[in-house]
Amino acid sequence: MKKLLGLCAVLLLTLGVSPAFAATDVTGSWTAEMQAPDGNSMQLTFTFKQDGTKLTGSVQGPQGDPLDIQNGKVDGDKVYWETSFNGTTITHQGTVNGDEMKVSVKSSDGNFPAMDLTLKRSKQ
Numbered sequence: 001m002k003k004l005l006g007l008c009a010v011l012l013l014t015l016g017v018s019p020a021f022a023a024t025d026v027t028g029s030w031t032a033e034m035q036a037p038d039g040n041s042m043q044l045t046f047t048f049k050q051d052g053t054k055l056t057g058s059v060q061g062p063q064g065d066p067l068d069i070q071n072g073k074v075d076g077d078k079v080y081w082e083t084s085f086n087g088t089t090i091t092h093q094g095t096v097n098g099d100e101m102k103v104s105v106k107s108s109d110g111n112f113p114a115m116d117l118t119l120k121r122s123k124q
Contacts (some may be wrong), residue, residue, distance in 0.1 A: 024077050024096045026050050029122040033105075034061075037117070046119060050074055057079055079103070088112065094119075 020105070030046040048057040048069070055072030072081035077096045082089055094103030099121035106114045 003109075024074065024079075026055065026074060026079060026096055026101070030101060031122055032117045032119045034117060037113070045122075046115075048072075054080065059083055062083040091118075 006092050009114050011088050019064060023062040025103065026048045027043065027050045030047070030048065032044045034039050034044050035041050042062045045060045046069075047060070047066075048055060054098050055074050057069045057072070058066035059069065060066040067085055069083060070083045071085070073079070078094070079101065080093050082091050086088070088107055088108060088109040090105060092103050094117075101119040101121075103117045103119060104114065105117055
């Protein structure tokens, strides 16, 4: 009887803890349409590399070189990263649901309004 109770306890602990370890893997290419301040839209391409909870990669817009992702992390279905250019830091915080990521974007510069983006995983 003690063995059966012990086995049940281990099973319950395993089932209760496993979702915490089941982090979403966001590795790959994701795209989003962003509305520019002038009303035009532009496509952004995010390339992510996930190693455990660490997130690295870059974002490519229609102009210039890609921007590196900094301070990136994944915690379950939650993601966070920053990009920087011309002294401005842009924070991205979101939630992953399958092949879709809802992200809130905020800037350290008041000239760039906060916005929400929906990223879609690119099929390869």
